[in-house]
Amino acid sequence: MADDPSSEDYSDNENNAELSGVLSKWTNYIHGWQDRFIVLKNGTLSYYKNELEVNFGCRGALSLAKAVIKPHEFDECRFDVSVNDCVWYLRASSVEVKQSWVDALECYKVESGYGTGSENSLKRHGSTVSLQSNTFSTASGNSFHRSSRNLREKLAELGTFKDILCRQIDTLQKFFDGCVDKELQANNKEKIPIIDFKGEAITFKTTTSAVLDTLEHCAELVNQREEAWRRRLERETDRRKRAENLSKSYFEQIQKFQKVPYGPDLEEGPHSVLADDEFYDAVETGLDKMEEEREIRHKLMNGTMVPPTPPPLSPASTHRLWPEIQKVVDEQVNMAKLGVGECGAGWQLFAEDGEMKMYRREEEANGLVVDPLKAVHVVKGITGFELCHYFFSPQYRYDWETTLEHMQVVETISDDTILFLQTHKRIWPASQRDAVFWSHMRRMPNDQDTEGPDLWTVVNHSTELQKYPANTGKCVRIYLTVCLLCQTLVNPPKDGGPVTRDDISCKITYCSVVNPGGWAPASVLRAVYKREYPKFLKRFTSYVIGKTKDERIRFTD
Incomplete structure (x- = not known):
């Protein structure tokens, strides 16, 4: 045959x-x-x-x-x-x-x-092939993370194989019983040992049933564990919601800009599902290239730049944005003064280098990562005013902001408040980003919560301008809220002489919430944040130290 x-x-x-x-x-x-x-x-x-x-x-x-x-x-x-x-x-x-x-x-x-479910199909392909094929498919689908559903599928398949094996054993039992009967009839003089095939078959059936019972028990344990994790997740979600309510108005400023949903279909590539490792490799390559460009530009620059000619000044307090500026600045400074434990639950330390510590809290809105970030750092030899001055002033931005491709001062509201339009370099495969925001620099009054003679802050916050609508050109709009709070600490010389840069230090608190606008894998964004934020803070503070080391100490303008 x-x-x-x-x-x-x-x-x-x-x-x-x-x-x-x-x-x-x-x-x-x-x-x-x-x-x-x-x-x-x-x-x-x-x-x-x-x-x-x-x-x-x-x-x-x-x-x-x-x-x-x-x-x-x-x-x-x-x-x-x-x-x-x-x-x-x-x-x-x-x-x-x-x-x-x-x-x-x-x-x-x-x-x-x-x-x-056809018995014939199982027989035609053979149990070995079916098991291999199912095992491979399960491995491809990462069945462990969908254990409950797939375990029950496997139980059903094992039940089918059990029925087939039981029928095969019944057939073999009948065959061997017939062989034993014929052997006894042919040799009546000497008895031959008789194997209890029926007992062996019963034992095999019992063992198979026990295996199935054990697997079913495993499935029940998995379900119980999943239920426990689900309850734990609900409790954690409730705690996070309570923490969010403490700063509700703070997050409303970010969420109000989320008007246009973005998805992977709007990104480059032949398909809509981006592999995180591929996306991160491309982003990492782009960031490395920008870092190289910054170093080359730094070597070529002679340290002098002509600031753009600002439009006519207008008092900031009479500007249409002043109520928003006043509200956001107060909120951000109060949040920056709070310790990590006082800002709500969920904060995680993700980077530490000497005096610098960086914390984040994982947050997503409409599928986009908007993780709040809080960093604390102490730098010697500079004042809070000097640090805020270089962070705020537009003529220095190209020096320390490596992702910046084009910066435009849209409006100079006053000496301490400016409207910016910034276009950032395209990090392939992500679309190019831009941002429209106001920046405000202010000397904060001393209170019981602060130490030392000097406290300065710069707050940047996204806004909307009809002249520069969001997501209408090649760029995807970024929405951000950033607060840089700098406190000058002075250790008076023991000999009573003049204060030098060796006697001063600056305590820095940096808070930010950034909505990247377009879609990107959450794991990629968090990996980029973990790498780039510490580099940014160290690069910026080193830049200010280099600019001021040979200058007189400035506590104010």
Whole structure:
């Protein structure tokens, strides 16, 4: 029967499509589309860098048992193959080649009989193949994180295999019983030892049932653990909501700008799901390039820049934005004066370098990361006024803000209040960003909560201008609230002589909430924050130290 072309095994082998050839496969945002040698065989789609590597092992594989094959809506030569969260983006050289691949993949899915519950399909493919294929698909989908649903699926599959094995054991029992009877009839003189096959079969059935009972118990334990985590998450959510209510007006200033929802469909790339590691690699490369550009520019600059000619001054207190400026500045300074423990729950220390400590609290709004940040630092040799002066003044921004591509003073409201329009460099693959915000510098009065003779602050906060509407051009609008609070500490010389820079230090508190505007993976943004914020604070303070080391000490303007 094995050589009979009409046998079931032979027909199945004929119907299982096998195909190989070169297709373009999307790799990442750095390298884009690359030619790869793709092989479809035995229900598995695998790829190699080229045909010569076939004998050295594949670079990746997908089981087609639960795969979804989807031709692209616009690109006639492209099709996608996905198994749970794993997606391959493939492109053929022509429409005909693409169609042949799609037909072969669909043909296998039809012939596989997977998931039909049919006993014949299980017999036709064999229990070993079915188990391998299911195990591979489960691994691809990261089933551990969806344990409850997938464990029950596995229980159902094991139940099916148990029924098959039990029927096979019953058949073998009948066969061996018949053999024993014939042997006894042929040799009545000498009794031969009789094996209790029936007892062995009963033992095997009992063991199988015990395995299933144990797995079912595991599923119940997983469900109980998930329920406990769900209750814990609810309690944590309630605590965070209570903390947010303490600074409700603070977050309303950020959330009011979230008018246009952004998603991955508006970003570059051939698909809408961005892999975090690819996105972060591209962002990291862009930031490194900007750092190199800043160093080169710093070497070429002679330290002199002509500030832009400001428009006519107007008293800040009579400006239309003054009520908002007054309110936001008061809120931000009060928040900056509070310790991390007083600002609400959820703050995490994510960076520490000597005197510098940086905390963040994970927050998302409409799917966007808007993590509040709070940093404290102590720098010797500079005053609070000097630090705020260089942070506020537009003529110095190009020196220390490495992501800045273009800065425009939209309006000089007064000497201490300016409206800015800033365009930041495009960090590929993210879209270019811009920001419209007012910046206000103020000397704060001494009170019981502060020490030392001097306390200065600079607050930047996003605003809306009809002349510069958000998200209408190539740039995505960033919304931000930033507070730099600087307190000068003086240690009087013991000999009663004049105060030098060795006798002064500045306690810095930096708070920010930034809404990136467009979509980006949360893990990528948080990884960038962890890397860039400490570098920014150290770079900026080092810049101010370098600018003031040979200048007279300035406690005020």
